[in-house]
Amino acid sequence: MIIDLRSDTVTFPDDGMLRAMMQAKVGDDVFGEDPTVNELQHMGAGYFGFEDALFVPSGTMANQIAIKLHTEPGDEILCEENSHIYHYETGGASFNSGVQIKPIRGQDGLLSAELLEPFVLPNYDWYPRTRLVCLENTANRAGGTFYAQDQIRGITDFCERKKLRLHIDGARIWNALAETSENPKHYGTLCHTMSVCLSKGLGCPVGSLLLGSADDIKKARRIRKVLGGGMRQAGYLAAAGIYAIRHNLNKIKEDHRRAKELYEFLKKKVEIKEIKIPRTNIIIFKLADPARCEKFMMELRQKGILVSAMAQDTLRMVTHLNFSDHHLDYLKKMI
Numbered sequence: 383m384i385i386d387l388r389s390d391t392v393t394f395p396d397d398g399m400l401r402a403m404m405q406a407k408v409g410d411d412v413f414g415e416d417p418t419v420n421e422l423q424h425m426g427a428g429y430f431g432f433e434d435a436l437f438v439p440s441g442t443m444a445n446q447i448a449i450k451l452h453t454e455p456g457d458e459i460l461c462e463e464n465s466h467i468y469h470y471e472t473g474g475a476s477f478n479s480g481v482q483i484k485p486i487r488g489q490d491g492l493l494s495a496e497l498l499e500p501f502v503l504p505n506y507d508w509y510p511r512t513r514l515v516c517l518e519n520t521a522n523r524a525g526g527t528f529y530a531q532d533q534i535r536g537i538t539d540f541c542e543r544k545k546l547r548l549h550i551d552g553a554r555i556w557n558a559l560a561e562t563s564e565n566p567k568h569y570g571t572l573c574h575t576m577s578v579c580l581s582k583g584l585g586c587p588v589g590s591l592l593l594g595s596a597d598d599i600k601k602a603r604r605i606r607k608v609l610g611g612g613m614r615q616a617g618y619l620a621a622a623g624i625y626a627i628r629h630n631l632n633k634i635k636e637d638h639r640r641a642k643e644l645y646e647f648l649k650k651k652v653e654i655k656e657i658k659i660p661r662t663n664i665i666i667f668k669l670a671d672p673a674r675c676e677k678f679m680m681e682l683r684q685k686g687i688l689v690s691a692m693a694q695d696t697l698r699m700v701t702h703l704n705f706s707d708h709h710l711d712y713l714k715k716m717i
């Protein structure tokens with residue numbers, strides 16, 4: 383048995399999802415003629431209260447399109463120092479948009495108007511123009527911490543006062559909403575654009591959505607094309623997204639419960655210390671002897687358990703749709 387907890391991206395579509403994909407009605411989406419892609423975009427926009435949405439191959443592309451959309455070369459964007467946009471997008475902000483990132487230390491991966499305020503630069507010739515704030519919800523490297531909508535509202539108002547644009551990297555927004563039980567539609571009033579992943583908690587093989595105003599999404603389509611992200615009969619993939627929103631959303635709470643059970647188990651092990659309570663589906667911990675990390679990972683691997691390293695001395699486990707109670711029991715036995 384292989385138990386893969388390296389990420390929530392490792393899931394496989396189940397029979398129902400595969401059937402939905404095979405039966406999808408498709409067309410050429412570069413011409414805007416794929417009915418299933420159009421349906422998913424319409425559904426996603428409506429769900430989160432935005433005017434429109436764009437189906438893209440990855441969360442990275444959704445974020446990169448948003449940065450391009452909101453900035454000019456030479457601008458500066460404000461991100462939390464552990465954010466995906468800063469760490470894991472291959473330097474894309476500079477590569478694609480010619481902007482620089484100001485990484486800001488948040489609290490548990492989260493920013494606030496107070497934390498952002500000192501970094502908004504005045505309008506002098508020698509400063510970059512501060513243009514865009516990016517929030518991450520949930521915050522991956524902080525262990526899946528999340529914003530309540532009220533906390534974001536404070537940043538929304540701040541951005542409006544400072545004439546900044548606001549993008550939310552909501553790769554795991556579903557996980558945040560599963561905990562807060564807030565109305566997802568409010569997100570449309572909280573930020574200019576938001577990216578959401580279908581290929582993480584929801585278990586799709588491929589795909590993300592970028593959400594925004596009709597005008598912004600029209601521009602985003604052009605940027606997607608220039609990045610090489612114009613897909614043709616993409617309805618086969620979009621069908622998985624529609625299926626996932628209908629059938630898998632309500633399973634995310636189970637991922638969180640298993641993460642907490644795993645945490646309760648791990649925290650009692652003498653070898654493990656500095657383990658954070660998982661707020662959603664991500665468990666981050668260090669070993670009592672940090673030098674043993676690599677060996678520990680190897681020992682787990684030999685037992686069929688895969689985890690990922692966040693840093694030389696820090697390990698991560700992520701629960702997901704293909705991690706069951708049965709797997710949890712087995713894992714406890716093995717550890």
Ligand SMILES: *Cc1c(COP(=O)(O)O)cnc(C)c1O
Pocket residue numbers: 439440441442443445466467518520522551553554579581590
């Ligand atoms: C996974 C992830 C993304 C995008 O990932 P892709 O692999 O490009 O789909 C963006 N932001 C965060 C916080 C993520 O965890």
